[in-house]
Amino acid sequence: MSRDPGIWTAALLTIVVWSYLFKQNILFQAVEHLFVGIAAAHAMTVAFTNLRDTCLGPALMGDWAMTVPLLGGLLLYARFLPKISHLSRIPLAFVMGTAAAVVIRGSLGPSFIQQVAGTIIPLTSPDNVILVVGTVTTIAYFLFGRKSRSGMMDHAARLGRYIMMAAFGAAYGNTVMMRMSLLIPRIRLVFGDWLGLLP
Amino acid sequence: MQQLTQICVLFSMLFAGIIYTRSYSRTGTMPIRRLPGLDSLDEAIGRATEMGRPIHFTTGTGGLVADTFAAFAVLEYVAKKTAQYGCTLIISNAQPLIHPITENIVRASYYAQGKPQSFKPGNIRYHSDSMQAYVSGVWGIMEREKVAANIMMGYFFAESLLLSEGGVRSGAFQVAGTASTPQLPFFVAACDRTLIGEELFAAGAYLTEDPVRIGALMAQDAAKIAAIAIILTGALASTVGLTM
Amino acid sequence: MKLTLASFLTLIAGVTVLADHFVVVPFINKTASTFIQWSVMLSAFSTALGGANILAVHTKRMSGKSANRGLSALLLGSMVTWLVIGLKLGMESQVYKFIWDNVYGSLSSTLFALNAFFVASAAYRSFRIRGIDTVILLVTACTVMLGRTGLGEAIYPGMPQVADWLMRVPNTAGMRGITIGGALGAISVSARVILGLERGYGGSERGMGVSGYDL
């Protein structure tokens, strides 16, 4: 049995989390609240440290470019003052615009054009045929118009649904191993490092 | 060349979107087929109202990405319906930036339904940006507040299965939607209904029947037909030895 | 289309960052990267909004007669203590590191590892021969699971190859189709956000007259 207070803490908490599997209980609820408290405080500490180094510091040193996010950041808190609460939309609107543009940049090339281009392959092997047919029919599944998905497209879409199910099944089976491997270190901690039962 | 193709795709989609929007505004006939996954949202809301128990909604730990934008449209719909039926709506957030946005959406929806007094800011909750802490917080809500329906729309990471199995344990009816391909298999296995990939993006158009969204959805359809045509022609051409 | 300061900012930010992707103009490239940097900082500022929400929800619960008063007190207590330790002693301090490794670290990896149990219970519940969809799901999942351990090889030596093939061909095809559709949806919704159209306009038959979500 271990004498390390760190291992004791970690092992006991691990057991409390496992107890949730048996039944929701007061210990788990306590741990849940403790956990959210620590995580939220950690996020704030990290955010504050980052802001101090990258924004507040330079802004106070006279870097004008950093006074803009500083003002914007303060505007976010305007929502707590009923009279000027609408001002908090301004920084959010700015972030939404930037984020949306970043999404378009990432989706246009790698997720759309390159995926389409990657499917243009010679139909010389059964694998290639399945790849092309599978991709095309899956795309057909996502046709939403009444007109665009009729006749042949509807049959294609049904095949596409089956292809997707095969993809989901395979991906599920493939992940099982990784998910199982997550449990191994936890069991080693409780039964090995803490209780000293494992070889 | 790459950039040029990208610009062409972007502008042709915009252009097609405008044309389809105009034609829909003129004719007014709904061009979208029925989407059972989205109809199940009404089922979820109805069930919760009947049982007199709350609905839980979350956008996952994904930040401000496209899936989350699409989820906002679903949230707007759900918030309006719950305001209308007097059912409690609880929202869990993992991203601090998403938190004020969801709050605004729900507030605006309650005002639009003429029920500003029913809006409770305390029902929109932030559980820190740590995935596991957020998951444990959501479990707590689902069990303690006896949630009748759990709606998960947005971009999810490994919390997908943790959240949905937690929902199963508390007996909630679950509808999920995401375009995150690694997480889709888990939602499909664990939830009652799943919006797969682009179906989530169709939600806004389908639920609100907003002409702009419908027009854009039809433009997406046109782009998909074009993609199918390009793939098939290209593949056939390269089979017979033509290269581009 | 009503142009407000907010929607104007969305448009400017969106168009600049998008233009940066297509053109090489030093001014635009510089502005775009500044914009992205600012957005990151604004997200950091918003963290305290989350903290404020936790504070508001739980102080209210503590002042009420709710049965969970103790839990809320625990949450606020741990949050405040932790914040003080983090800001005062710093994240490099011994106390912070001890709790970080043994409390936070242990809780997050154990919670994450619950996935091992859930991946089994979800499979047990949903891989049922109910219709053609579930049959496909069941067969492919079980084949890949078999192929990934020595078990499958014992039944049929080619099982690992079959599993690899399932991952390489049907899985790629299906996921690629979903990615292509999803990308189009993403482009379309993001373009609407930039243009201020995703705020909803007009009414509809379902009586869901859209006021738009204001940001």
Added chain:
Amino acid sequence: MAAVNGEWGYRAMTFRRLAVLDSRIVYAAVFLSILLPLWRPLGLSISVSQGTFDVYEVVDSLSQDDTVIVSPSFAPSSEAEVYPQMEAILRHLLARKARVAFVNLNVEGRMYAEKAMTTLAPEFGYNYGEDYVILPFTPGLETAVASISDDFLGTYERDAYGTPLTETGALAGIRSINDFALVVDFNTGDTTIYYIQHAKPRGIPVIAGASGVTVPYLTPYLATGQLSGLIGGLRGAAEYETAIDNPGMALAAMDAQSLSHASILALIGLGNAAYFLAKRDDARTTRRSRQSNGGELK
């Protein structure tokens, strides 16, 4: 409810109960099937695949004069899969008497290097500084790899503990990346691809250990020869332990994997059987009650 009391109805209840088996039984099955083999390893043998054997061959061809870069670039979430790979390959490297330089592209890298060498160095008589060196964390991922490949000595003046590299015997003969014999990257991300793009063109062979999820992204590079070998997931680690004839944590964990997979498959089978029987009995009960009710359904 007449159905419960009837002969068939009773059986249908049993099957139905099985079909909606309490998930706690599923959890218990998973838990035991992982715990038991860790406690008492079954020692199921596994075959060594060609891919793993290729890696073995590359490492086995090293000699005492060779210096190798080992890069623990994995994250704690995949530690269970990738760390055993690293330990197995390190054992082999140390048995070949190769000198090792740990390059850390992740914050956690140094921790894993220290953890591995704490047990392995005394076992193989390795001394820090003379036989192996741990280099400091280098941020920047792709830029870090590019900079190491361009100018190794420029990137590193000191080791992770602040000792100038000129004072460490292990790297005495190293002027640039070309003086290394091999790069071994243990990854859960794109780091192997960075080594392929930046170190490989300078003539250094690259081999990799990867988590199961990452393997599909790296296999294309094997076919083109840009990657000289790849071991994947826990299974790869177990195969490597078999290849070097040193059964370790991966083989024990592999037993746990096999058993847990088997129990999930068995549960799925059981669930389906129960579901079927319950459905069949339901149909019979309905038929019988229809007869007794004069053909009327309730």
